Amino acid sequence: MENPAGPGRLLAKNPDLIHWLAAAVAMALDGVAVNAIARWLTDSGAPVPGRRTGRGEGTASWTRQTVDGLLRNPILAGMRPHNPGRGRKGTPVDPFNVVRDQTGEPVIDESLAVISFELFAGLQHLLATRTVPQARKRGERRSTSQLPSRLARCDHCDVFLCRGTNQGKPVLTRPRCRQAIGRAGLDPYLARRLLAERGDEAWGASTVGRRWQAADGDDLARREILMAQLETLRVRRGVVGRRFDEGRVVISWRPSQEGWGAGVVGRLSRDLRRDLPGQRGWSRADLLYMRRAAEVWPSENEFVQHVAGQLPWGHIMVLLDRLPTREERDWYAVFGVCNCLA
Numbered sequence: 001m002e003n004p005a006g007p008g009r010l011l012a013k014n015p016d017l018i019h020w021l022a023a024a025v026a027m028a029l030d031g032v033a034v035n036a037i038a039r040w041l042t043d044s045g046a047p048v049p050g051r052r053t054g055r056g057e058g059t060a061s062w063t064r065q066t067v068d069g070l071l072r073n074p075i076l077a078g079m080r081p082h083n084p085g086r087g088r089k090g091t092p093v094d095p096f097n098v099v100r101d102q103t104g105e106p107v108i109d110e111s112l113a114v115i116s117f118e119l120f121a122g123l124q125h126l127l128a129t130r131t132v133p134q135a136r137k138r139g140e141r142r143s144t145s146q147l148p149s150r151l152a153r154c155d156h157c158d159v160f161l162c163r164g165t166n167q168g169k170p171v172l173t174r175p176r177c178r179q180a181i182g183r184a185g186l187d188p189y190l191a192r193r194l195l196a197e198r199g200d201e202a203w204g205a206s207t208v209g210r211r212w213q214a215a216d217g218d219d220l221a222r223r224e225i226l227m228a229q230l231e232t233l234r235v236r237r238g239v240v241g242r243r244f245d246e247g248r249v250v251i252s253w254r255p256s257q258e259g260w261g262a263g264v265v266g267r268l269s270r271d272l273r274r275d276l277p278g279q280r281g282w283s284r285a286d287l288l289y290m291r292r293a294a295e296v297w298p299s300e301n302e303f304v305q306h307v308a309g310q311l312p313w314g315h316i317m318v319l320l321d322r323l324p325t326r327e328e329r330d331w332y333a334v335f336g337v338c339n340c341l342a
Contacts, residue, residue, distance in 0.1 A: 011075070011080075011109075011112055012111075012112070013111075013112065017046075018114070020041065020044075020046040020047075021070065021076075021114060022114055024037050024040075024041060024067065024071070025071065025076060025114055025115055025123070027040070028071050028123055028126065028127075029119065029122070029123055029126070031126070033130075034064050034067050034068050034071070034127075034130075035064050035175075037062075037067050038061075038062040038063055038064050038066070038067045039062075041062040041067070042061045042062045046062065048061075048062055048066065049066065049070075061175075061176055068127070071127060072093065072095045072124065072127065073095070074095050074098045074106075074120070075112060076113070076114045076123075077106075077108065077113050077114075077115060077116065077117045077119075077120035078108040078109040078110055078111070078112045078113030078117075079098040079099070079106045079107065079108055079117075079120075080098060080099045080107065080109075081093070081097065081098055081099075082097050082098050082099050082100070095120075095124050096124075145183070145187065145219045146163075146219045146220055146223060147187055147190075147219045147222055147223050147226070148161075148163075148172060148186065148187065148190070148223070148226075148233075149223065151223070151226060151227065151230065151233050152172055152181075152186075152233045152234070152235050153232070153233065153234050153235070154174040154177050154179065154234070154235060154237075155234040155235060155236045155237070155250065156174075156177045156179070156236075156237055157174065157176065157177055159174060159176075161173060161174050161181070161235060162174070164180075166180055166182075169182060169183070169184060170182075170183040170184070171183055172186065172235065177237060178237075179235070179236075179237045180238075181235050181238065181248060181249075182244060184244070185243075185244025186244065186249065189244065189246060189249065190226065190233075190251075191212070193251060194208065194212065194225070194226065194229060195208075195209050195212060198229050198253060199212070200267060203228075208225060208229060211225055212225055228254070229253055229254060230251065230252075230253065230254065231252040231253055231254045231255075232250070232251070232252045233249070233250070233251055234250040235248055235249055235250075236248040236250065265287050265288060266284050268287060269282055269283055269284045269286075269287055281313065289316070289317050289320060292320050293320065296320070296326055296329060311333060315333075319332060319333060
């Protein structure tokens with residue numbers, strides 16, 4: 001608050017807000033999870049603490065980090081932090097690193113205290129011994145697969161879902177929209193859709209399906225494949241259930257980039273030879289010659305009625321290989337037909 005006796009500001013309890021803080025501290029001392037306290041504050045309409053950015057106090061949702069920071073602030077016991085802020089390498093602030101007197105005892109201002117020093121010490125012990133994943137050090141947390149990282153967006157707010165766990169099981173979640181989807185069903189569902197709908201898509205000298213199989217066990221490589229094929233991946237609102245709900249997942253693929261030089265000719269050749277085992281002329285080279293012939297004589301009637309349609313296929317291949325213009329090919333086609341009929 002503003003200093004009534006002169007310039008500057010003074011630390012003092014805000015009578016309009018102190019009851020929210022006292023209630024949150026009481027819930028934490030009773031063992032209520034920090035996430036649950038954050039949800040309660042948001043649902044109850046408690047104003048989020050303002051920042052020094054000119055935005056003032058807002059009505060945005062409370063986060064676990066905000067609540068955790070308040071519960072670790074020594075001002076709860078009337079103590080003032082000494083050299084506050086995070087140390088190097090992002091190490092947590094020591095809640096007992098406070099201003100002390102000449103004897104080494106903490107300086108406590110009872111007018112600012114919400115709880116006693118003993119209760120504050122007990123609260124810090126509770127926070128330090130939590131077993132939820134968010135309370136563990138990053139190096140001690142169980143990592144989850146990076147396969148869907150920054151791939152799926154919330155269909156409600158258009159923000160990427162983040163990775164996390166729910167009762168020890170990996171999920172993608174968007175806490176603000178209160179939705180989550182289980183990874184145990186989502187990951188194999190994405191793989192099935194990819195292989196069924198894009199597995200034959202050419203990718204360089206290989207295909208999407210082959211690259212996916214070759215990347216077995218490499219989540220980052222498979223994530224790159226998904227990123228290259230997905231146009232959008234959106235998840236509708238819902239909660240984690242025992243059964244995976246495919247209706248919540250909306251997938252759209254990027255437009256196909258296949259062409260005659262992208263491996264489709266080879267697959268077409270294999271399919272034709274499999275479906276027509278007694279016929280010849282379906283090799284990859286034959287199909288490429290057919291494409292060139294269709295470019296020279298684009299109309300079916302034009303080709304059939306033209307003298308070139310009366311020549312053996314081997315002669316047409318020679319015309320395509322050795323002559324650069326259609327006029328020359330037409331002239332030699334007439335000459336070849338005449339010789340064949342003579």
